Amino acid sequence: MYKLDQSKTPFFDKIKAYGMSHTTPLDVPGHKLGAIQNEFREFLGSNVFRLDANAPRGLDNLAKRKGVIKEAQALAADAFGADHAYFLINGTSQGIITMIMSACKAKEKIIIPRNVHKSAINGLILSGAMPIFMKPHIDSELGIANGINISELKETIEENPDAKAVFVINPTYFGVTSNLKEIVKLAHEHDMLVLVDEAHGAHFGFSEYLPISAMEAGADMSAFSVHKTVGSLTQSSMLLVKGERVNVNLVQSTLNILQSTSPSSLLMASLDTTRSYMALNGPEKLKELIALAKYARGRINRIKGLQAITKDYVWSHRGYDYDETKIMVKVSDLGITGFDAYNILSSESNIQMELAETHLILAVLSIGTTKEDLDRFIEGLKNLKKHKKDETIKHKIRFTYPETYARPREAYHAPKRFIKFEDALNEVAAENIMVYPPGIPLVIPGEIINQDILDDLDFYREQGSTILSDTEGDYVKVVDKDNWIKYEGDL
Ligand SMILES: Cc1ncc(COP(=O)(O)O)c(C=O)c1O
Numbered sequence: 001m002y003k004l005d006q007s008k009t010p011f012f013d014k015i016k017a018y019g020m021s022h023t024t025p026l027d028v029p030g031h032k033l034g035a036i037q038n039e040f041r042e043f044l045g046s047n048v049f050r051l052d053a054n055a056p057r058g059l060d061n062l063a064k065r066k067g068v069i070k071e072a073q074a075l076a077a078d079a080f081g082a083d084h085a086y087f088l089i090n091g092t093s094q095g096i097i098t099m100i101m102s103a104c105k106a107k108e109k110i111i112i113p114r115n116v117h118k119s120a121i122n123g124l125i126l127s128g129a130m131p132i133f134m135k136p137h138i139d140s141e142l143g144i145a146n147g148i149n150i151s152e153l154k155e156t157i158e159e160n161p162d163a164k165a166v167f168v169i170n171p172t173y174f175g176v177t178s179n180l181k182e183i184v185k186l187a188h189e190h191d192m193l194v195l196v197d198e199a200h201g202a203h204f205g206f207s208e209y210l211p212i213s214a215m216e217a218g219a220d221m222s223a224f225s226v227h228k229t230v231g232s233l234t235q236s237s238m239l240l241v242k243g244e245r246v247n248v249n250l251v252q253s254t255l256n257i258l259q260s261t262s263p264s265s266l267l268m269a270s271l272d273t274t275r276s277y278m279a280l281n282g283p284e285k286l287k288e289l290i291a292l293a294k295y296a297r298g299r300i301n302r303i304k305g306l307q308a309i310t311k312d313y314v315w316s317h318r319g320y321d322y323d324e325t326k327i328m329v330k331v332s333d334l335g336i337t338g339f340d341a342y343n344i345l346s347s348e349s350n351i352q353m354e355l356a357e358t359h360l361i362l363a364v365l366s367i368g369t370t371k372e373d374l375d376r377f378i379e380g381l382k383n384l385k386k387h388k389k390d391e392t393i394k395h396k397i398r399f400t401y402p403e404t405y406a407r408p409r410e411a412y413h414a415p416k417r418f419i420k421f422e423d424a425l426n427e428v429a430a431e432n433i434m435v436y437p438p439g440i441p442l443v444i445p446g447e448i449i450n451q452d453i454l455d456d457l458d459f460y461r462e463q464g465s466t467i468l469s470d471t472e473g474d475y476v477k478v479v480d481k482d483n484w485i486k487y488e489g490d491l
Contacts, residue, residue, distance in 0.1 A: 004078045006279035011072040011272040014059060015265050019050030028054050028262070052266050062087060062263040063256045072272045079279040080205050081215040082240035084248055086255055087271050088223070089263045092199040093119035095223025095239035097126055097258055099195040100167070102250045103221075104129035106409065109163040110195075111156050114401050115145040117197060118468075120167060121408060121432055121444045128409040131444075132160050133401060136172075137318045142309070142330060143358045146319050147171075147178030150186070157190050165193040170201050170214055170222075173355065174362060175323035176314055177201075180217040188218075193245055198224035201323065202238075203366070206282030209290050211321040220245050229325070229366050232274040236267040285367040290324050293365055296374040297327060303382055305334040309360075325365045329381065332359040335389035344387055349380030358393060402429075402447040406479070406486075411445035415480040418471060421457060424449045427478035433469045435460045449478070 025032045034041060034049025041049065053059065060067035069087065076085035088094045096119040104110050106128025112120060114133045124131050134156055136145040148168070157163065166187040171177040180196070187194045196214035198204070202224040204213035214222035222240045226232040239255070241248060300308035307330040314322040331341040342356035354364040363377060405428045406414070416430045429443045433453070443453050460467060471477050 002078050002279060004075050006075060006079055006276055008075060009072070009269075009272045009276045010068040010075070011060070011265075012269040014068045015051050015053060015269050018053055018056050018059060019047070023056070025053075027056070048266065051269055052264070054262050054265070059265070062089070062259065062268070063252075063261065069268065072268070072275075075279075076238060076271070076275045077240065079275050080238070080240055081213065082222075082242045084241040084251075086239040086241075086251070087263075087268050088237040088239055088255075088259070089235060089267045090259055091119075091227070091235050092197070092223045092225040092237040093117075093122070094255070094258050095237055096120050096195075096197055096199075097123040098239060098251060098254045099221045099223055100124065100129060100165075101127045101254045102247060103127075103165040103193045103195055107407070109160050110165045110167055111153070111160060111163050111192070112167040113145075113148050113169060115172065116167065116169065116441075117199065118432055118434055118441060120197065121441055124408040125412045125445065126409070128407065129164075130407050131404075132156060132163060135401070139317050139319075141317070142174075142328070142360055144174050144360070145172065146174070146176040146314075146317075148183075149318075150179055150182050153183060154186060157186060157192070161190060163190075163192055165195050167195045167197065168214075168219070169197045170204075170217075171211060171321075171323050173200060174328055175200070175326035176319040177211040177321045177323070179320045180212055180214065180219065184218045193221070194219040196222040198222045199237075200225070200228055200326075200364075202226045202228065202230045203278070203282070203286060203325065204323070206278050207286035207290070208283075209287060210325070211323055215240055215242055218242070221251075226271055226274055229364065230274055230278055231366060231368060232270040233267055235264075236271045236274075238271065282367075286325070289365060289367050289369065292369065292371060292374060293324050293327060295371075296378060299378050300327070300329055300381060303378075303385070305385065305388065306331060306381055307333070327363040327365065327377075328360050329363070330360045331384060332393035334384060334387070335391040335393065336384065336387055337393055340387065341384055344384060345380045348383055349376065351377060351380045402443055402450050402453060404446055405448050406446040408445040410486065411479055414486075415483045416477050417480045418475045418477055421454060421474050421476055424476050424478060425451060425454060427476075428481060429476070430479045431470045431477040433457065433467065433476065435467060446479075449476070 034046040060069035073085045100123030104127045110129045111132045113136045115136045184194045196219045198214050204210045225237045227234045227236050297308040309328040311322045338356035338360045341361050342353050345351040353361045355362045411430050427449050429447050432441050433443050434441045
């Protein structure tokens, strides 16, 4: 099935041999392969430090791959069904920004769903691209945003035939996908690239029981968090490229702009070994995991007042496909919010959920999840009944998005003022304001702050969600329109 020998881990082998070689380290990093004694070193032991070398001879260079990194990346491309694979040491965020910057120049259009991650907005700022937002499907029972509609995409493409790319999320944070094959077909017919945020779908290519992966669907690029669902160290991700439409020289130059010149060898070794393990064992392990998730879903659905979301539910709510390794549980019929359940599970059952929304909580499983973990989860969920209230949880999700006044990059460069949220009505945002998780922007630079946004901010604050913005406290950064001389060039 694979062209290359997937049992090989060339980068890991080489860095391990170096770490054990008793070389005298007169280079950086300063911990000298673990020679400095401190609490951290004591806790971790020496092996982590032995593998944390910078760029010793023979270890290749991530910015200009010729040796073991090139070999390791070729194995990754083979395993993930791509033509080229790039190790990312700054997460999928780095991959998403690279995809947008290599597909769009300033003022060029990109068609993009509104429920994108912050990194996509940062990609718009850095590239200068003009977003053409599409509304995702809204599941009003669960209060979440899902995939996009093919007929709406068709219309958007027809209205914007000059767009350079279509950006797709496969899957959303909640595990729902759109009809990616159809999206790719449509975009390619109109000479547009398909860029896929696969942050939560790195495992897709390894199982026939999961939604289709971006590469299988024929997309041009995909960035995915190997660390999120497959098991490498946090921050380690990959970018994949397939086909002839992408300028791979530009991709490499963009990656080099965005990444450290001291890439972590620990992260790269972790990617190398995780890829090999998944290529050899992924299909079987994922099959077991899906069966385990099904078992848990069945038991959760027997607890009165709780609903574990199934594929049938997703299909009946306009979703195209669903990643069954995620367990979404609707808790609001107990009269408590997902935020309440998240806190109760943590404080009373020592369970850390991935995220909470008004109606639900989300568990992200991986091949590292055990039956014991899920049994504890089920017990924790049963315990929620103690907190049942006689309340109706009100649904809250926005259906409208703010109007655009300027491109994100223009707003980013415009003169700014800091004002209180309560005074921000009708001002032009100069920063992202988002709720985390799931990291979806309420407003992005260049958009007009309307009453819906101010109401949402109040709502999420009351729920105790983390509101992320660049500005401290109750202040927001807005464009100082009175002193703004708009630059008309190609900025
Ligand atoms: C949908 C989505 N895209 C992209 C990212 C960014 O991934 P990373 O954390 O690997 O940079 C995230 C992270 O939460 C995400 O949820």
